[in-house]
Amino acid sequence: LVFSSVTDAFFNMSGCGHSGNSGEFKLACKFRNGVVARLSMAFVCWMMICPVEYSHSIAVSADENSSRFHDVVAAMIIKIADYTYWPEGRDPAKGDEITLAVLSEDKQILNVFLRSVHNRKAGKVIWKVKQVTSLSEAEGYSILFVDDHHKTGGQEWYARFHDREILTFGEGENANCMFNFILLNGQVRFDLDLNAAKSAGMGFDSRMIKLARQLKKGANP
Secondary structure, three states: OOOOOOOOOOOEEEEEEEOHHHOOEEEEEEOEOOEOOOHHHHHHHHOOOOOEEOOOOOOOOHHHHHHHHHHHHHHHHHHHHHOEEOOOOOOHHHOOEEEEEEEOOOHHHHHHHHHHOOOEEEOOEEEEEEEEOOHHHHOOOOEEEEOOOOOOOHHHHHHHHOOOOOEEEEEOOOOOOOEEEEEEOOEEEEEEEHHHHHHOOOEEOHHHHHOOOEEEOOOOO
C-alpha cells in the first residue's frame, strides 16, 4: 500500500449509504491494493459523521498497519474538533490556526500526523502539528494526541488536565483521554469520556456521541 500526501489522497471509498429511518449514515472506508481515493471525498463523507474502517485484505507489516491506523485517527481528530462545543472564548477554530500537539517520540507516528494534518486547511483555519515530549509541555495546547507509550491517568495526568479546556485523544483500551481510539475487527472506533469533557466545560454534537463504541465514566485516581 502506497501512502502519498493526504493532501492528494486518503481512502478508497467502498460505500456510503443512508440507513433509512434511523437517519444514520454508515461508511466503510477500505484500503484496496494501494488505491486510495482523494481526501476531499473522505471529508465529504465525514461531514455526514460516518464510522471509518479498513480491511486487512493484503499482507502488511506492523509499521504499515500502524501508519494506516494513525492516518484514519488523524482524519477523525479533524472532524471531531468540528463537532466539539467549547467554553465561551476558547474555541481554537475562531482563530487563524489550530495546533494539534502530538505527545510521542515515535517518528513514524509523528510523520503520519505531519503528512495528514500539518498545514491542512479546514474551513477558514489552518491546522498545525507540534511534537511535544512531556505532559508539562502538552498542557499549553488546546488539542492533544497521546500515543500508547505514554500513560494517561494517574496523579500527574489529572493534576495537569482535569478540568482543563483541552480536547484530548489517546489510543488503546487503557487510555484515559476524552476520546480513546481502538482498532476493532478492522474498524477504527472510539470510546468517549463525557465526564472528562463535562469537567472541562466541553460538549459534543449528539451525532458524534452516538458513534462512540462506549461511553466511559472517568474517575480520579
